[in-house]
Each structure stands twice: as C-alpha cells, then as structure tokens.
Amino acid sequence: MRRSAGRVLCVGALLVGCGDDGGSTTTAREGGAGPSTNEDAGTSEPGADAGPASCDLSGVWIGRMNAESLAAGQPQYANTWYYYELAQQGSELTVARHMDCGLEVLGTVNVVLAPPTTNALRVHNLQTGRKGTVTAQPDGTCALAIERFWSVRGVSESAYVPTPRSSDATLASVQATLPLPPAGSPERTEDWDGDGRPGIAWNVSGILQGERHTAQRDWTRYFTAPGYEIRAASDFPSDLVVRAEFSNEEVVYDSSPGLNQVSQPNAGAAHTLTLRFLGRTADDARARAVVVAGDDAATCTNVRRALPAKRALR
DSSP states (O other), X not given: OOOOTTSOOOHHHHHTOOOOOOXXXXXXXXXXXXXXXXXXXSSOOTTTTXXXXXXXXXXXXXXXXXXXXXXXXXXXXXXXXXXXXXXXXXXXXXXXEEEEEEEEEESXXXXXXXXXXXXXXXXXXXXXXXXXXXXXXXXXXXXEEEEEEEEEXXXXXXXXXXXXXXXXXXXXXXXXXXXXXXXXXGGGSOOTTOSSSSSEEXXXXXXXXXXXXXXXXXXXXXXXXXXXXXXXXSOOOSXXXXXXXXXXXXXXXXXXXXXXXXOEEOTTSOOEEEEEEEESSTTSHHHHTTOOTTXXXXXXXXXXXXXXXXXXXX
C-alpha cells in the first residue's frame, strides 16, 4: 500500500501513457486542506502538460460520496472518502489503486469512527480492478459509468461479498443466499478495529450518545446524468460531481441504549460522488499537497481535510 516519494503515480502511463484528460468544472472547490485550483493565486499548475480537450480520466483522484438515508423518518447524510488512481485505455477505465479513507454521518445524530476503525477500513474492500467506461459524446461531454462494487464491514470479505464483486444481484437476493451473521451470533463477525467487540465500532453524538457495534454490507455505482455532466477538457481545475447509487444493510450486535435502530437509503435522493483531480503524476503540486509518501493514514487524513464532510448531497 505504500510507495516511495519518487515513484511516478501516472497510472495512465503504466497502461497507455499520460495523455490529455477530460472533465468539467461542476462545482467550486471546497475549503479545508488540499490543493488550490488554477483560478486561485495558488501553487498548483494544473494543465501544465495538457493538450486538447478529451475524456481521459487517468491520474490521481480523491473522492467523497454523499448519500442520504432515513432514520426514524429523519435524513442522515453519510460522507465516505476515497483515494483513487485511475488508468484508462480508450474508453475503458480501471481502478489501479484505491483506499477507503473513512466515513462520517451528519444528521439528528453525528456518527464518527475512531482512528483504529478508520485504519481498518483502509485495508479492506480494495477496489483495485474495478471497471468503468468513459465515452465522448457529440455535445462535448463525457459519459461516465463505473460498475457496481460490493463492500462489507466487520465480517469476512470472502464469506459475505457476492461473486463477482460487480454483481447486479439485488440486496434481497444476496441476503437470502449469504445472510450476514444475525444479532444473536456476534462470534461470526470479525473485530476489524481490535476493540474486543463484534464488527466495527461507531461513536454517536447528538440527540443520542454512545456506541454501536455492527456489521454492514453495501454496493455502490457511479454515473453521469443530466445536471451531473463531465465536460471534455484538458485538465480538471475544479471538482467533478456525478451521481451515485447504493443499497445497504446493517446488523447491530451491541449498542448503547436507543442506538440499535438501522437506517434505510432514501431511494428518491440524488446521491453524489465528488471527484477531485490531483494530476497525472505524484510530481503534480496538487498530488504533493495530499499524498504523503509511505504513510497511507496521513494521506487519508489529508483526503478528509481536502473534502470536508457535508450535510448535503452536493
């Protein structure tokens, strides 16, 4: 998972060479730690080696998925952070490297992860090899579609993730064939965060306070849609926002009083994935502002700072 400071992160070069990229500026960059845009007076120089506008997404990216769920009829907003290195050949996109960088929920209650839990998530559910397509459109936009990816937390990946990991099976059918350990069988979970409790721990504050210890399973997919387009470009000076879709389940094994309720995805909400381009290589100033060579935990801390948690979908 670690790499030397001098290693080139131009994953496109590993497969197809560093070419021109495609993207659009759908939102301004947010506050917090991280690289500046080329509209700022900042230190980054995006597009220094850019050529004609295209739909090449190869390079180093960070991301934040924003999803809305309902608990007791009230909206809760989950922020999930990612680090990606993407490679592209023609219209075929592949995740060359990935880390989950943590999760936080904002709503009537706030849910955060302790550092041991966040560190455990970073080494599980690796999306390396996940596929997608990026297709140039006649109107100058790029149609993005990234396949489903199934994840679990607090249980064995080999036992509870469907095959293939991109399966289009419904959550109900997976529950029927690969049910998560029931609440009465916590011994069948895995203690990912090493706290001696089943599954992973969630620290809750707000109108209720305490801890929850659970196992989870979900799938996600990402895609462009009207109002969430990517425009072909020679660089990505501002964030891209595309649509996200997901479904999930959770089993609670131990909790503080009143914290055993599970939430449900809001099927009608426009969940999103915000993507920020850090350049073709590790030498780009944008990548150097976030990526800490040899220290994935510090890199993930910078990812979360660069894309602060939001109580919103975009």
